[in-house]
Amino acid sequence: MQFALLSRLAEVDYPCGARLLHKHLEAAGFAVSEASVSRVLLDLDEAGLTSRAGSKGRSITDAGRQLVRAIRDSRDRDAELARALDINTIEQVFDLLYARRAVESEAARAAAERITESELVELRALLEQHRHHLESGSVGRQCAQMFHRVLMQFSGNPLLITLGNTILSDQLDYLEGVLDVVTALRGSADESPNDHAVILDALAARDPDAAERAMRAHLSRLIGDLKDFAATDNTPVLSRVLRMMQG
Structure with a gap:
């Protein structure tokens, strides 16, 4: 769920609150509560991957963007390797x-x-x-x-x-x-x-x-x-x- 939240924040150019992110996760197939989303966002804040944007919600930090990019690159490499070994x-x-x-x-x-x-x-x-x-x-x-x-x-x-x-x-x-x-x-x-x-x-x-x-x-x-x-x-x-x- 953490990666899904970070990915969504990396894709938009505006802050997102827990309610909006919860709707996004539900649409993506995650069965989580809005309260759970809020708790995960607090964890991401503490890790320096997201930051509060006043009452508007959260924005992703540079460190968060770098992490999303690294995970996506790793998944792409894994998929490419799987294809090569098939x-x-x-x-x-x-x-x-x-x-x-x-x-x-x-x-x-x-x-x-x-x-x-x-x-x-x-x-x-x-x-x-x-x-x-x-x-x-x-x-x-x-x-x-x-x-x-x-x-x-x-x-x-x-x-x-x-x-x-x-x-x-x-x-x-x-x-x-x-x-x-x-x-x-x-x-x-x-x-x-x-x-x-x-x-x-x-x-x-x-x-x-x-x-x-x-x-x-x-x-x-x-x-x-x-x-x-x-x-x-x-x-x-x-x-x-x-x-x-x-x-």
């Missing part, structure tokens, strides 16, 4: 993989410059778990995903970590299933742990250039597998797999 086509899968290649290559470079021995041990454990799953006949998808997510955290770069949390979001896990199908059909499922081992060797050597190259090569291989599979008239198959994994 991946329904093979073309969008490619777009995500290209974004991952750019961000994760930089993360690998950054991690190579600061990684600790205990962090290397954690990545080695994930790699061994991944290999064990493959040897026992399972995919080991979670281990592979965690390798990428943990490495992103080890970059130590807050911006890269934030971007990584987006492009490696849990809500995109179903796309890993699409890649699993493609690599299984192409017989390249066993290559991912080998790629991860090369990345890990570069990290252990504290070689940023090699780590960046290894991560880029790994994701480029996955992109190449997907391209080759789609190029052989398998796009309808991929689309069905994508819908199945989403469901």
Whole structure:
């Protein structure tokens, strides 16, 4: 309700009293009393977001306008991000993989410059778990995903970590299933742990250039597998797999 009141005050160029604001809130679907509106306005006054305009009611302050603008911008970004992560086509899968290649290559470079021995041990454990799953006949998808997510955290770069949390979001896990199908059909499922081992060797050597190259090569291989599979008239198959994994 507080944001709705501030938004209304930001939209008009005249002071508004509790009665007028109460009518606005009712029209917007809020089930509140006029007394509740008055109490909220007092809270907004104390926070410096609104100010009294004599007997005419309240006006929004500069701080209040800045807050409304910030909240609206944040909501717009959230909506835009939700649209970007709503991946329904093979073309969008490619777009995500290209974004991952750019961000994760930089993360690998950054991690190579600061990684600790205990962090290397954690990545080695994930790699061994991944290999064990493959040897026992399972995919080991979670281990592979965690390798990428943990490495992103080890970059130590807050911006890269934030971007990584987006492009490696849990809500995109179903796309890993699409890649699993493609690599299984192409017989390249066993290559991912080998790629991860090369990345890990570069990290252990504290070689940023090699780590960046290894991560880029790994994701480029996955992109190449997907391209080759789609190029052989398998796009309808991929689309069905994508819908199945989403469901």
